[in-house]
Amino acid sequence: MSEHPDLAALIGSRICHDLISPIGAIGNGVELLMMERGAASPEMALIAESVANANARIRFFRVAFGAAGQDARIARGEVVSILADMMRGGRIQVDWLSPPELSRPEVKLAFLLLQCVETALAYGGKVRVERGETGWLIQAEAARMKIDPALWEVLTERHAPPEIAAGQVHFALVPGALAAQGRRLVTELKDNAIRLRF
Structure with missing residues (x-):
């Protein structure tokens, strides 16, 4: 374990922690306005959808970029809920198969790799994430992908390139x-498929 705190992860946790409450409050306010008026106007529906998307992204970022102690755990139900909310209405479908309770650092790594896969699935596609007895497997399929080989080479580098x-x-x-x-x-990496094991 490193002697120095992961400042980037702590900053990520702090930002997500400070944003999740006001975004949730906005969502609650929109719900109350919609209940009061009876039917949702297109404008209110758009605001509600945007708030839900922002809330889902913050929850995802909290896991992907936030601090995760070695012994920290996260439930499969929470992970599935985060992914379902984030992918709702999008072009990417994610199936998550895992035990009921997971190591938070492992899920953090899986979420970071999911973002890498999402970058390649610019036109949409399907992703399957599976935690088996021997480790993790992430598989993505799409009719076409947008893969930048230089970016994927970064995954094996110890230090981030200056132009990232x-x-x-x-x-x-x-x-x-x-x-x-x-x-x-x-x-x-293939023309229409990605397979990641760790």
């Missing part, structure tokens, strides 16, 4: 998460 963009930071965080858990990632 904010929208690609999940790629740069994977090697550290793998090292922290003593895991190795096996990547198979």
Whole structure:
């Protein structure tokens, strides 16, 4: 275990913690307004959908970018709920198969890799995440994918390249998460499929 705190993860946790309450309050306010008026106007429906999406993203980011102690646990039900809310109405479908209780650091790594896969599924597709007895398997399939080989090479680098963009930071965080858990990632990239094992 590192002697130094993971400041980036602590910042991620702090931001998500501070945003989740006001976003939830906005959602509750929208619900009350919709109940009061009887029927939802298109404008109110759009606000409600946007708030739900923001809430789901914050919950996802809290796991993917937040602090995760080695002994921290997370329930499969919570993971499935986060993914269902985040993918609702989107072009990507995620099936999550795992034991009822999971190691939070492992789920953090799986979420970071899910974001990598999401980057490749620019046109939509299906993803299956499975936690078996020997480890994790993430499989993605799509009619076509947008794979940047240079980005996927980052997954095996110890240090993030200086030109990494904010929208690609999940790629740069994977090697550290793998090292922290003593895991190795096996990547198979094809024109219409991705297979990740760790």
